[in-house]
Structure formats: structure tokens, C-alpha cells
Amino acid sequence: MKHAAGLLGFIARFAILGLALAFVVSLLWPTSGEHLRERFGLASTTPSSLPVTTTGAAGPTLSYADAVARAAPSVVNIYANKTVTEQALRMYTDPLMQRLFGGMPAGPAYKRREQSLGSGVIVNADGYVLTNNHVIANADDIQVLLYDGRVAQAKIVGADQETDLAVLKIDANNLPVAHFQPHASVRPGDVVLAIGNPFGLNQTVTMGIVSAIGRQLSSSSPEDFIQTDAAINLGNSGGALIDARGNLVGINTLLIGKAANAEGIGFAIPMDSAKKVLDQIIDTGHVVRGWLGADYAFVPVAADSGLPAAARGVQVSDVYPGGPAASAGIQPHDILLRIGDDDIADPADLRRHEAALKPGSKVDVSGLRNGAPFRLSVTIAQRPSVLPDSSSLDG
Incomplete structure (x- = not known):
């Protein structure tokens, strides 16, 4: 009996000593357990729910930098200048007369220059750029700022008011072209990134998801839109909406702003529709429906x-x-x-x-x-x- 009790005491002291030694080793060398498990081929105890960084086409990702690097060089800033003629008015001093008759012409009309800011996407190595029609409407001089700092003069190839799309042409070499598949589909919930020139800030990226697809903003229009909550601000019009892999999925066109008590409601023209408009304008200068x-x-x-x-x-x-x-x-x-x-x-x-x-x-x-x-x-x-x-x- 004494022999058995002595044996149990010896084992207990040895176990306590081993645990103490393991505790000290874990403090001095925190990854020792993982190394030992790998050495003996045992499964890792790292929780499977932890996010994993991946650059593959599937799976979660912690950064969209690769997607932006792939798409951003094809996004350009557009500066559309036009001459506006205005007539100076002399207002009545009497508020009632102002309300009834407005103002009276005061002197000759004068002209001033007005500049519209927007964005565009290079979609062809020959220099074709897609943008919004409202960005370049009535412009008599259009300058395009490329990603690498070059500035090119642009001419209007054609425009389509139905989709608010316009095609520009620039003469430049070694142009980076957007990657897109016209029939690639997006689904509500997909991550998308908007790249453009909001408020003249150049190459700004905002992130959101596809809120809905197939949106029709006018009952008489044949087109549909991608709705997204990615921030689209003044100057983003005509810029790129890309997916998490850097593929162009839409052309940003408009937003419903806070003036309408809305937030996070923007719209983009799907590339399926934009490609049809692009091809027809390049071929004939206009769109036939x-x-x-x-x-x-x-x-x-x-x-x-x-x-x-x-x-x-x-x-x-x-x-x-x-x-x-x-x-x-x-x-x-x-x-x-x-x-x-x-x-x-x-x-x-x-x-x-x-x-x-x-x-x-x-x-x-x-x-x-x-x-x-x-x-x-x-x-x-x-x-x-x-x-x-x-x-x-x-x-």
C-alpha cells in the first residue's frame, strides 16, 4: 500500500513539474505549441471563422487594393468647358413690382466660361472614352486628364440622351483599357467600388454593395440601372463602377441626394447596355432603337x-x-x-x-x-x- 501511494505521489509531482515547465516555455516561446502540432501533423486549433486574406477569385478579402490598381489607370478626369451667355438684370426696388415683372435688362449681354467636372473610362485602345452625356453636353472644349498625368484634347463621337452616355475620342498612345465582360452579371449584395473625380479630388475610390439591379428610373425609358450605396458625388459622373476583382461592371451616372432625404442611393449604367451604345455610336455616330x-x-x-x-x-x-x-x-x-x-x-x-x-x-x-x-x-x-x-x- 505504501509502495502504491509513493508511486502516485511521484507521478503527481512529475505531472505538476511538467505543467509548470510547459507554462514557462509557453511564456517564453508563444508559438511553440503550433510548431509542435505542425511537426507531428496535428490539426491547427486556429478558429476557422477568422478572416483570411486571399487574392483568389473566390473567398473573402481584406483589401481591394489589387482591384483598384487593375481598374484605376483606365479612369480619367474630364473637364468640359462651355461659353454661357447671360443678361444682366436690374431689379425693381419695390418687392411687389419684383414679383410681378421680375427684372429689367441692364446693359448688353455678356459671356462667361463655365466648366463641368466629370469622369470617364477608357474602353478601347484606340482612345474611345465612355462618360455621361450630361458631363459634356453643350461643351465647346473638352480636356481629359489621364492617370499618368498626360492631358489630351477630346472630341465628341456621339451621345445618347436615353442612357445619358457619350463617347469621346482622344489621340494618345499606350492607353490603359478597362477590363470588362459585357454579359457578366452582378447580384444584389456584391461588393462594388466607384472610382472617379468627385469635386475635382482625382482618383477617389468609394466602396459599397449592389443594392438592386434592373432599376427603371423612367417609365418611358428602355434602360435599366444598377443601384448601389457606394458613394457617388458630383464629379463621379461617367466614372467606373468595378467589382471586387477590378472588372468594369457599370458607368456611374447619378445619385439621389440628401435634398430628397436620401442617402446611399446611386445609379450606374450596366456594361451590357453601355457596350451596345458604345458599339452603335462608334459605328454610326448615334443609337437606333x-x-x-x-x-x-x-x-x-x-x-x-x-x-x-x-x-x-x-x-x-x-x-x-x-x-x-x-x-x-x-x-x-x-x-x-x-x-x-x-x-x-x-x-x-x-x-x-x-x-x-x-x-x-x-x-x-x-x-x-x-x-x-x-x-x-x-x-x-x-x-x-x-x-x-x-x-x-x-x-
Whole structure:
């Protein structure tokens, strides 16, 4: 019995000594445990939830510096100068007269120079630059500041008011071109970075996510937008919206600011749309879109509409006199469900479909009129740059 008790005491003292020695070693050499586990091939005890820095296409990342370094050289600053003619006014001293008649001309009109700040993206090694139409509208002199400090004179190749896009051309060598895939998709929640020239600060990067896709800001427009909460400020217009790998996914165009009690609501033109505009402007100097000659609204679902509860399609709200839809016999309140071989999801979807059709081509449109099916053939016209006054519509 004494022998057993002595043995247990010896083991206990040895264990205590070993633990004390291990404690001292861990204080002097904190990574010794990890080295021993690696030496004997044991699994690491590092929690798997800790963030890991990676430069791969998948997985989390702690820095977007590589993405910015890849995309930033193709982003340029645009300085658009124009001459503005103004008339000096002499105001009435009487407040009532001011309210009734405003001011009186005082002397000859005078001219002054006005400069618009914006951004652009080099999308072609031949010197083509994408920017916003509102940045360069009415400009008589456009200067482009490149990433490497060079300054180039730009000329306007063409512009498209529908998408607020414009194409410029500069003559320069060794131009860095943006990386983009026109059909690459972005999803709500994807990280995006906006690069541009806000308030003339040059090459500023802001980060956010894709808030939504397919946004339509005008019911009569065929285009859709990427909505993002990445900060887009004055001067960012025409700049790059890139993904976490540095690929160009959109052209920044506008924001809804604090004046509208909004924060973090900006919009960019998807590269799929921008590439179509770019190619047409380079080829012909302008953009051609198909047009049905009607306005649409969402389908009202009622108990007696004859439509299923999850109805898709559009309801014709107005028809332009003399337009393709009127000539084909489409009437206000018709429900359009299909164009060509494609189902119609909603008004924005139909706008995109008709815009992609070639003027002069024929397309079958089918739907319901007072609950009864109908099918008509429509000859597509070219969408006018300025739509007729809505007061002239039937219905």
C-alpha cells in the first residue's frame, strides 16, 4: 500500500513539474505549441471563422487594393468647358413690382466660361472614352486628364440622351483599357467600388454593395440601372463602377441626394447596355432603337379580369396616333403578354425587348382584349429622340 501511494505521489509531482515547465516555455516561446502540432501533423486549433486574406477569385478579402490598381489607370478626369451667355438684370426696388415683372435688362449681354467636372473610362485602345452625356453636353472644349498625368484634347463621337452616355475620342498612345465582360452579371449584395473625380479630388475610390439591379428610373425609358450605396458625388459622373476583382461592371451616372432625404442611393449604367451604345455610336455616330408606339403600365389584377393571380405582362395605357401600335390595331387597356417568342414580364421588360428590335422588322404581339385572346403583327419603327407630347395620345 505504501509502495502504491509513493508511486502516485511521484507521478503527481512529475505531472505538476511538467505543467509548470510547459507554462514557462509557453511564456517564453508563444508559438511553440503550433510548431509542435505542425511537426507531428496535428490539426491547427486556429478558429476557422477568422478572416483570411486571399487574392483568389473566390473567398473573402481584406483589401481591394489589387482591384483598384487593375481598374484605376483606365479612369480619367474630364473637364468640359462651355461659353454661357447671360443678361444682366436690374431689379425693381419695390418687392411687389419684383414679383410681378421680375427684372429689367441692364446693359448688353455678356459671356462667361463655365466648366463641368466629370469622369470617364477608357474602353478601347484606340482612345474611345465612355462618360455621361450630361458631363459634356453643350461643351465647346473638352480636356481629359489621364492617370499618368498626360492631358489630351477630346472630341465628341456621339451621345445618347436615353442612357445619358457619350463617347469621346482622344489621340494618345499606350492607353490603359478597362477590363470588362459585357454579359457578366452582378447580384444584389456584391461588393462594388466607384472610382472617379468627385469635386475635382482625382482618383477617389468609394466602396459599397449592389443594392438592386434592373432599376427603371423612367417609365418611358428602355434602360435599366444598377443601384448601389457606394458613394457617388458630383464629379463621379461617367466614372467606373468595378467589382471586387477590378472588372468594369457599370458607368456611374447619378445619385439621389440628401435634398430628397436620401442617402446611399446611386445609379450606374450596366456594361451590357453601355457596350451596345458604345458599339452603335462608334459605328454610326448615334443609337437606333425599336419602338412600338405605346405606353405601358403594370397589369391590374381584379376578380373579373380573367387573369391568374400572378399575372405577368403589361397593360397598354396609351397609344401614339400614327405609330406602329396604332397602325396594327393595339388599343388602350389591351393586355400584352408576349412579343415574338418571349413572354413579357413587366413594362421595363417590354421596353428592353422593343428597343432591341430593328426598325422596319415585323414582330407578333399577343395578349388579351376584354378577356379574349388576340394576336397582331406590328411593324417596328425607330424610336424618336423626343417622344410626341402626351396630350396628343388617344385613350
